[in-house]
Amino acid sequence: xxxxxxxxxxxxxxxxxxxxxxxxxxxxxxxxxxxxxxxxxxxxxxxxxxxxxxxxxxxxxxxxxxxxxxxxxxxxxxxxxxxxxxxxxxxxxxxxxxxxxxxxxxxxxxxxxxxxxxxxxxxxxxxxxxxxxxxxxxxxxxxxxxxxxxxxxxxxxxxxxxxxxxxxxxxxxxxxxxxxxxxxxxxxxxxxxxxxxxxxxxxxxxxxxxxxxxxxxxxxxxxxxxxxxxxxxxxxxxxxxxxxxxxxxxxxxxxxxxxxxxxxxxxxxxxxxxxxxxxxxxxxxxxxxxxxxxxxxxxxxxxxxxxxxxxxxxxxxxxxxxxxxxxxxxxxxxxxxxxxxxxxxxxxxxxxxxxxxxxxxxxxxxxxxxxxxxxxxxxxxxxxxxxxxxxxxxxxxxxxxxxxxxxxxxxxxxxxxxxxxxxxxxxxxxxxxxxx
Numbered sequence: 372x373x374x375x376x377x378x379x380x381x382x383x384x385x386x387x388x389x390x391x392x393x394x395x396x397x398x399x400x401x402x403x404x405x406x407x408x409x410x411x412x413x414x415x416x417x418x419x420x421x422x423x424x425x426x427x428x429x430x431x432x433x434x435x436x437x438x439x440x441x442x443x444x445x446x447x448x449x450x451x452x453x454x455x456x457x458x459x460x461x462x463x464x465x466x467x468x469x470x471x472x473x474x475x476x477x478x479x480x481x482x483x484x485x486x487x488x489x490x491x492x493x494x495x496x497x498x499x500x501x502x503x504x505x506x507x508x509x510x511x512x513x514x515x516x517x518x519x520x521x522x523x524x525x526x527x528x529x530x531x532x533x534x535x536x537x538x539x540x541x542x543x544x545x546x547x548x549x550x551x552x553x554x555x556x557x558x559x560x561x562x563x564x565x566x567x568x569x570x571x572x573x574x575x576x577x578x579x580x581x582x583x584x585x586x587x588x589x590x591x592x593x594x595x596x597x598x599x600x601x602x603x604x605x606x607x608x609x610x611x612x613x614x615x616x617x618x619x620x621x622x623x624x625x626x627x628x629x630x631x632x633x634x635x636x637x638x639x640x641x642x643x644x645x646x647x648x649x650x651x652x653x654x655x656x657x658x659x660x661x662x663x664x665x666x667x668x669x670x671x672x673x674x675x676x677x678x679x680x681x682x683x684x685x686x687x688x689x690x691x692x693x694x695x696x697x698x699x700x701x702x703x704x705x706x707x708x709x710x711x712x713x714x715x716x717x718x719x720x721x722x723x724x725x726x727x728x729x730x731x732x733x734x735x736x737x738x739x740x741x742x743x744x745x746x747x748x749x750x751x752x753x754x755x756x757x758x759x760x761x762x763x764x765x766x767x768x769x770x771x772x773x774x775x776x777x778x779x780x781x782x783x784x785x786x787x788x789x790x791x792x793x794x795x796x797x798x799x800x801x802x803x804x805x806x807x
Contacts, residue, residue, distance in 0.1 A: 404589075408533040409465040410526065415458055424458035426502055427474045427495055431509055432456065446478060446491070448510060448743055452518070454478035454491045462526045463499050466533025470499035475537050475556075477520030478510075485544035490515035494537065494556050494563040506558040510743065511565060512671055514552040515541035521554075527587065529557060529596040529618075536566060536596070538585070550574045553585065557596075559623055568624030568670055569632070569655055570599070570616055578639035580606045595620050598628070603638060612637035622667055627655055657684035660692065661707040661720070668707075672746050676738060679748045680705075680720065699726035712759065713766035715739060715784075718746055719757075728753040737770065737789065749789040750782055771795075778802035 413420035429437065432444040443455035456478035464471050478491035495507035513520055521539035529536045536557030543550040551572035556563050572583050582604045587597040596618035603612040614635070615628040627633045633655050657677065658667040668676060677683060682693040685702060692702030705722035718738035728734045731753035738746040750757075752772060759768040760781070767784035769792065783792040796802040 404528060404531075406531045406533075406592075407466070408528060408531075410528060410535075411463040411465075412526075413461045413463060415461055420461050423472060423502075424461050424474060427461075427472065427497055428456070428458060428476065430497075430502065430504070431476075431493060431495055431507060444476070446493075446509065448491070452480045452489065452491075454480050456491065456493050456520070459521065460524050460526060460537070462535075464526075464533060464535055465499075471505060472497050472499045472502070473526050473535055473537075475524050475526070475539075477522070477524070479520060480518035483518030485516050487518040488514045488516060488541070488543065489518045490520045490541060491518075492520050492539070492554075492556065496535075496558055496563070504561075506561050506563055508563040511556060511563065512743075512745070513539070513541055513554060514543075516544045528589075529587070530594060531589070531592040534558075534596060540572065551583070553583075555625065564623065565669060565671060566596070566618075566624045568616070568619070568622065569627045570601070570625050571635070576640050578641055581611070581639065582606070582608070594618060596625075599625055605639075611639055624669065656686075656691075660684055661705055666709060668746075675746050676707075676718070676720070679738075680736065680751075693722070695727050699724070701726065703727065712768055713763070715767050721757075723753070731755050735772070739788075752780075773797060 413423065415421060415424055425437075428444050432446055436445045437443075438445060438455060441455055443457045446454045446456055448454065456476040458474055459477040460473075460475045462473045464473060474495045474497075476493035476495075478493065480487070480489065480491070483489075490513035492511040492513045493507075493509050494511060496505040497503060497507075498505060515521065521541065524537050524539035526535055526537055528534075534557065536555050539554050541552040541554065543552075553567060553570050553572045554565060555567040555570065557566050558564075570585070573581055584602045584604070586600050586602070588600065589597055591597055598618070599616045601614045601616070602610055603614075604610050612635075614632040616625040616632065617628045618624070619626045631637075657673060661668070680693075682695055682705070685691070685694050693705050694702055701724070703722060703724045705720055707718060707720045710717045710719055716739075720736040720738070721733060723732070723734045725732055733754070734752060735750065735754045735757045736748050737750040737757075739749050741747045750770065750772070754772045756773045758771050760771050762769045762783075764783045765786045769784075770782040770789065772780045772782060777797045779795045779797050781792040781795065782789040794802055
């Protein structure tokens with residue numbers, strides 16, 4: 372249930388209304404906390420802020436990529452998207468005797484439609500005196516209409532010792548049920564990673580006109596990252612529901628603190644949502660069903676994987692499992708785990724039933740990260756078993772996929788994807804109806 376003890380909030384409202392950050396004008400300002408952490412927000416229109424931001428962007432993307440006319444830095448993603456990134460926020464933080472600069476860049480892709488949500492963010496932490504890199508990521512996914520980065524973002528103090536992170540909200544195109552996508556990014560080692568985890572905003576099933584407001588609880592002074600709460604109000608500012616999130620050190624992201632949050636208890640839904648198919652459970656439930664106590668997927672990865680599998684996780688009539696969105700409506704189990712071969716990380720997913728997989732009774736999918744860091748299905752077919760062979764290509768072992776009709780298929784990595792190489796009978800007469 373909602374933790375009534377969260378009474379020592381930071382006082383800084385992260386979001387008020389639908390997706391509006393309560394941060395006011397973008398002039399320079401400074402904040403000091405009780406632990407001696409000082410945060411200075413630098414004006415990007417001023418001489419100092421402009422020069423520092425340009426130096427960090429040149430270092431990250433290369434000075435030749437600077438477009439003087441548009442005052443942005445071009446970045447070409449492997450999927451062909453040409454983005455132009457501009458510095459959005461620049462902050463100088465003094466903590467534990469060190470001074471660091473935190474720069475968030477927002478990237479837009481030219482020619483994108485309203486429905487294209489493939490926005491881009493760049494995020495960097497450097498030494499404030501020497502500009503030596505400390506942590507950074509040149510491309511971070513950000514769901515937002517017209518493939519745009521955020522137009523507002525805020526650097527937040529996430530712990531008493533000066534652990535910092537950014538908060539921003541993406542939005543889908545307008546319509547009957549516009550969605551919002553709250554994101555949090557923060558350093559982990561020498562990278563910037565997405566730590567939002569289970570944090571959610573209004574989606575296609577949420578009642579219209581709701582206000583989502585997020586706050587950090589700075590009273591937890593020893594936490595790796597302060598707990599976070601979400602309050603949902605109606606248009607008259609009446610509180611309708613509240614949810615709490617804690618920071619999971621193992622997953623290094625925010626997760627629901629209790630079952631009320633996982634079930635989104637009390638969140639008003641659209642009138643027509645009750646007549647739809649059973650409502651999918653939360654990302655936490657789907658992750659638990661896939662991995663048990665093992666490694667979990669981030670919310671972005673989970674969304675990608677379930678979308679490519681064409682399934683959703685539901686609990687209905689006492690049964691829980693995955694439902695095929697293409698006609699197989701009985702829940703069935705799926706199991707997932709990560710494997711590594713030749714330096715390549717693979718996500719293996721197995722499961723299904725006779726409806727999804729025919730005589731084989733189950734299917735197997737192998738996901739590999741593409742050049743943009745997104746998990747993509749390279750193999751997904753009905754299979755009795757899958758095993759690696761001794762043969763290799765580009766440092767990755769071939770896969771031998773067994774079917775129900777004693778006809779195995781060999782799949783080979785070509786440097787970009789697994790492709791069908793040849794067909795082999797596993798018993799006499801196998802593959803008679805197959806073309807090799």
